[in-house]
Amino acid sequence: MTDSPSGTPTSTAAAPATAPAATPPDAKRVPAPRTHHGDTVIDDYEWLRAKEDPEVVAYLEAENAFTQSELAHLEGLRVRIFDEIKSRVQETDLSVPTREGSWWYYSRTEEGKQYATSCRAPIDGPDDWTPPRIEPGVPVDGEQIVLDANVEAEGHDFFSLGSFDVSADGGLLAYAVDTVGDERYTLRFRDLATGEDRPETVPNTSPGATLSPDGRYVFYTTVDDAWRPDTVWRYELGTSAESAVKVFTEPDERYWVGFGLTRSRKYFEIELGSKITSEVLLLDASDPTGEFEVVWPRREGVEYEVSHTVVDGEDRLYVLHNDGAEGFEVVSVAVADPRGERDVVIPHREGTRLEGVSTFRDHTAVSFRRDGLARVAMLGPDGLDEIDFDEPLFTAGVGSNPEWEQPTLRLTFGSLVTPASVFDYVVADDMLRLLKRQPVLGGYDPTDYEQRRVWATASDGARIPISLVARREQFDRPSSARPAPLLLYGYGSYEISIDPSFSAARLSLLDRGVTFAIAHVRGGGELGRAWYDNGKMLTKRNTFTDFIAAAEHLIESGYTEPSRLVAEGGSAGGLLMGAVANLAPATFAGILANVPFVDPLTSILDPELPLTVIEWDEWGNPLADPEVYAYMKSYSPYENVTEQAYPKILAVTSINDTRVLYVEPAKWTARLRDVGAPVLLKTEMSAGHGGVSGRYSAWKERAFELAWILDVLNETD
Structure with a gap:
């Protein structure tokens, strides 16, 4: 009782x-x-x-106990996989230093410690743009510990760092921590000369605090009752938290509010965005108590972002926008008159989706997407000069580049076979300089593996890209051999692209003969804005049928068979998992759903729930529109559980998740069990949307999931 x-x-x-x-x-x-x-x-x-x-808590704990009991036979395999992951990782390691001001900033990880330690070392001089080679275990001259997250996390089951900003003079750190998992952070300030925290604290902030260039003020955001960042505050250090000044509040519940500082440190930015519309306000950073001015007034359906640049001594903005340009274009406008004449810098191009502009004093980098791959180019006098990477599948992006005057461009690169890599592109020499490739211990050889791209055909004729990776011998097997076990991953929402990237943990599958595949379904951004538009609102079903088409193509092409196929997705990808479980249960042997959004209609009908109103631009508003209501009800996983044979299902959630509430998978699994589905629910009782914190805890969680996948595939040791 x-x-x-x-x-x-x-x-x-x-x-x-x-x-x-x-x-x-x-x-x-x-x-x-x-x-x-x-x-x-x-x-x-x-x-x-x-x-x-207490009755709800007792139920969740009973579900955890049942899951633990059902999977107790996998304990040995879980331990082996955890040990494999751990053995591949260089536990004592350092990141590539990034220059900011008079310091090189980098992080250290140490064997046995869950979190990274943020450090810095002084630069040799103003012309020092070559990051120092820092080796694990080797002392660094002048090294200073900025923040040791292991110390900050002591005594807490959960720890997340939400803000980390150092003042322009290098003397002050603003940082924010969450020790619950609900994404509400306490903002603190550290004197980096003494290493001691100042007495001021600001509770209940969002991530991303920004110090003014003079270090006198900090700007931060807070959330409303629906967990939407809606208000910007200016706080003067040395005063009480209650004296913070409200700078801006966005009343429209569809918009999130963000705050930042241009790379030139000349302008503060307030960035407002719904799913389909955006607006930017600027303020000269030399006048932090001044009034912000709108760049372009918001217009429904028009998205834009700005980057400050200087052309012939004039302050200008490069504006990346989609006003009449589905794939976006870049125009140049004067800061003094941003609504005046627009000069086209990069026109819209069919088949190309421009995604970001990074301006520096002497050059400009552009992030874009073509043929489903993320790429980087430099803006030259004749247009875009793409930086080439010699792999058939990859993801390339602009990394951390805080300095306005730097002559290099920090890039990140990786693929399904190439571990995460950091490059400096030397602009003047048109040369890539590899700074670090993440070590994979244990004799990893990328030539033992092969990645490839195949295409499925959806019922409406759309071609769905699928990225695959396996040990080379898997792809070289004779056609008469039994198809391989395969894990198919999918997401397909919010124009988020699931790019081909490396995973050390994934090797525990590949080395056991499992093929890994990503279905780049509609609703994501892999093939541009139209790809996204055709997988949202009243075309959302395309996301689910694309994934099923991808699975069927892999089966028909001999890569796998239904008894050896497991599907995986998380968050909105968990909605995908729930939908395909209802639509094509016989296609899969198992389905892994992480923090799954499986009761979307209930959530989107309730504007009081966290983040609901802003989601109406993604899913539609079923509260006001009966057509949207009927459409969402037709695919909602929870609403459409039926008496049929389901594959094995594992749902993983977190009790403090504020984005996809734990109640969705809890209700879904209860309903699945009503119809006899072989379903398990695992709830982290002290974590949020991102799951457990700490790298060792994350490895154990992934080992738990991989062991379950291998068990479903009958590939246990």
């Missing part, structure tokens, strides 16, 4: 977590009617939303 909030004894939903879990928990049914547009739905499991109710 346990006490309900009213004090009345009630029976618990399941046995205590400490009791042996021989049978799955049986969630009680409490019919809760919901009526919209003349349609009434009875929801038996909405009661699980009461996070503070």
Whole structure:
């Protein structure tokens, strides 16, 4: 027995977590009617939303106990996989130093420690643009510890660093920490001359605090009751937190508010964005208490971002926008008159999606996407000069480049076979200089593996790219051999691209003969804005049918077979997992859903829930539009669980997640169990949307998931 909030004894939903879990928990049914547009739905499991109710906690713990019991036979495999991951990682390591001001900044990881230590070392002189070679275990002259996250995390089950900004003179650090997982951070300030924290603290901030160039003020954002960053504050150091001045508030619940400083450190930026519209306000950073001015007034459906540059001594803005340009274009406008004449710098190009502009004093880099791959080019007098990387699949991007006057461009690069790499591109010499390739211990040889791109055809004729990687012998197998086990990953929302990148943990699958594949389905951004538009709102079903088409293509092409195919996705990709489980259960042997968005209709119908209103531009507004309501109901995983044979399903969630509430997978798995589905639920009881914190904890969590995948594929040792 346990006490309900009213004090009345009630029976618990399941046995205590400490009791042996021989049978799955049986969630009680409490019919809760919901009526919209003349349609009434009875929801038996909405009661699980009461996070503070001891009965709900007991149920989640009972589910954890059942999952632990069901997967106890995998403990040895989990330990082996964790040891494999750990053995491949150079645990004591350093990042490539980045110059900012008079210092080189870098981070250290040490064997046995969960978190990184942020450090810095002095530059040799103003012309020193070559980062020092720093070796693990070798002392660095003049090294100073800026922040040791291991120290800050002591005594906490969860730790996340949300802000990290050093003043222009290098004397002050503004940093913010979350020790719960709810993404509300406490902002603190450290005197880097003494290493001691100042007495000021500011609670309940969002990530991304920014110090003014003079170090006198800090700008930060806070969230509203729906967890939406909506307000910018200016706080003067040395005063009480209550004296912070509200600089800007965005009342429209569709818009998120961000704050930053241009690379030139000449202008503060307030950035406002819904899913389809944006607006930027600027303020001269030499006048931090001044008034912000709008660059371009918002227009529904027009997105833009700005970068400060100087042309012939005049302050100008490069504006990346989609006003009449589906793939975006870049124009130049005067800071003094941003709504005046526009000079086209980079025109819209068919088949190319411009994604970002990085301006420096003497050069400009452009991030863009073509043929489904992320690329980088330099802006030259004749247009874009792409920086070439000699691999068929890869992802290249602009890295950390805080200095306005630097003569180099820091780049990141990786692929399904090439570990994460850091380059400096020397602009004057048109030369790439490899600074570091992440070590993979244990004799990893990229030539033992092969990556390739194949294309599936959707029911409407769209061609769906699929990226694959496997040990080379897997692809060289004779056609008569049994198809290989395969893990197919998907996401497909928010124009987010799942690019081909390296994973040391993934080697535990590949080296056991498993092929890994990514289905680049519509709703993502891999093939441009139209690819995204055709996988959202009233075309969302394309995301699900694309994934099924990709799976069927891999089966028909002999890469795998249904009994050897597992699907994986997280967050909005978890919605994808829930949808394909209902639509094509016989296609998959197992489905892994991480923090899955599987009860979207309930969530999007409630504007009081975190982040709901801003999501209407992605999914539609079922509260106001009966067509959207009916469409979302037609694909919602929770709404469409039926009496059919489901594959094995593992759902993983976190109780403090503010983006996809734990209640969604809890309700979904309860309903799946009603129809006899072989489903397991694992809830982290002290984490948020990103799961557990700390690298060792993250490796253990991934080992848990990989062991389950291998078990489903019958590939355990």
